[in-house]
Amino acid sequence: MERYDLIFRLYADFDAEGLRDVQDFLDVFPPVDSRTALDYWQDASDELEERKDEIREAFAAGDEFAEMAARASRDQAFTALDLHSKYDRGVNALVLDVDETLRSAGRTDNEIPRQTLHLLTQFHEAGVPIVICTGQTLENVKGFMIQGLGNELVHSGDFSIVYEAGTGVFTPGHGSQTKKLLYDGLDSEVREVFDEVRSRVLPQAPDDLRESVHLQGNEFNVTLKPNFDIGSDRAEAVIDRGLVYLVDLLGRAVYNAADVPDVAAEDADPEGWARAYYAEADPEITTVLDAEDAAPECVPEDVPDPIRSLFERIDVAYYHADAAEIGSLELNKTEGVKAALDVLDVSDPFVLVMGDSKSDLRVMRWAEEESAGIAAAPEHASEDVLDHVRSTDELVYDRGDAASMLRIAYVLNVLDEL
Known part of the structure; x- marks a missing residue:
């Protein structure tokens, strides 16, 4: 039958x-x-x-x-069957964002639900490694994961934390590979850019902006967050202004770090170059710049090559009414996940990636491009994330209900054992 x-x-x-x-x-x-x-x-x-x-x-x-x-429910079981028919394999690792993915302030008081934690324990007992992939600090993530899953699981050797959006990877129980600092590979030019941005971002911000945002991240990830409820009109307004400020600040820092011998100082337009480059890279940034009367007066082709080469290594991300940030493209969740899987000895990965933001989207796209996994997202994820998930396997779940996706993946693995 x-x-x-x-x-x-x-x-x-x-x-x-x-x-x-x-x-x-x-x-x-x-x-x-x-x-x-x-x-x-x-x-x-x-x-x-x-x-x-x-x-x-x-x-x-x-x-x-x-x-x-x-x-699993009947629908979850049939979804798992469809996935197995399509891919003919189960997942051999979980790659999981935390905030608004495993836990959600909208439904679970920002705690990871017990059922979700228990299902993660079931995967661990079945020998499936778990990679927590987040923008938070290592100390913070390690603390609440030990509280939720237990010290023994976190230090089992099958558990890894990609922290600060790819700055480092922590995999207890692996000797010299336990902690990998991925920023060691960055050169001095990129370090100089981030040093300048971080040192200037709040002290030189306009008074109204400085009083309305706070800073998150590390020396290689600078994030402006609103001092208002995420998603509110006030948060939207301040993050839109903050994005323009951050793009301009980055343009000036890149100009100071790069050698541009063919452009006279009076002809330099670092803010305009940054606006033109990043507007072309992201339609959402274009929309915000237009709305803030900050559209670039130059075109991307006007950006000098030395400036462009640095822009190509630095990401600007906009999260509607939530955050504006810059980060190193050489330090991202995808690189962190690949490093974690390497330490965990997952040589032929087929992972379940769960996330809600553009930084998670990069991991999802890597999994699709490399035939290395499937992607799932909560219904309130960014539109780009939802577009990707719906165009692949349609694994969208209700806010706070990460357990439903874990159930599907669990049955997928049961089917793979048959």
Whole structure:
């Protein structure tokens, strides 16, 4: 019998939803030191085994189908089947953004839900490495991941953190490779640009802008964040002004760092060159510059080669009503993920990438271009991310419901074992 028919029979003939409810209860609420609670937990455990035994006896691959019914809904199981039919393999690593991906202030009070944490534990127990890929600092990420997943899992040797958007990679249990500082490869010219931008970005900002934003990132990632609720009209206004300021500041810093012998000082237009170059690179930046009456007066072809060569190594990113940032294109999540997978010895990766921002989109595109994985995003992700995800496998999930994608990936791996 075809797998489609077997899965159809599984969800038609058995109470998979009831089985999943019992499984979720046992996963999220382990036994506690109370006689009444222990009795209740034991009753649920017995019920779970009875329900699974019914499925085990009905299918040749009974264990796998019982696990499938306990972990995923009918729609999730068929989505996993479609993915396996398309790619003919399961995922051998998870690559996961945190903020607004695993956790969301909109639905989960900015905590990673228990069910999501438990599913990550299940993947770990199945031998699937986990790569957390975030713009946050190592200390911050390491702290809440130990709190959520436990010290043993984080230090197991199958867990890695790509932090500060690719500045470094932390993979405990791998000796000299435990901590890799990817910025060691940057040359002095790029370092000079970021040093100047960071030293000037707040002190030289106009008063109204300086009072409305705060700084995030590190020496190779400079991010302006609003002092207002993300997504609000006030946040949109200040980030749009901040983007123009940041582009101009970058243009001046690149001009100071580069050698442009063929351009006289009085003819130099570093701010205009930066606006022209980055407007051409990103339509969203073009829209903001136009709206802020800051459209470039020159064209991209006017940018001198030494200036362009530095621009090509530096990224400007705009996140609507959320952030404006510059970062090194040589220090990004994609490079961090590849370094992490190398340390984890995932030689032929096929990963599940989950994220919401343009920095995650680069990882998603790498996975697609290299046939190295699939991508999923929350419904409130940036439009570019959603466009990519919808054009590939349509793995879009509700805000705060990362667990649904993990369930699909879990069943995908179960199917791959059959």
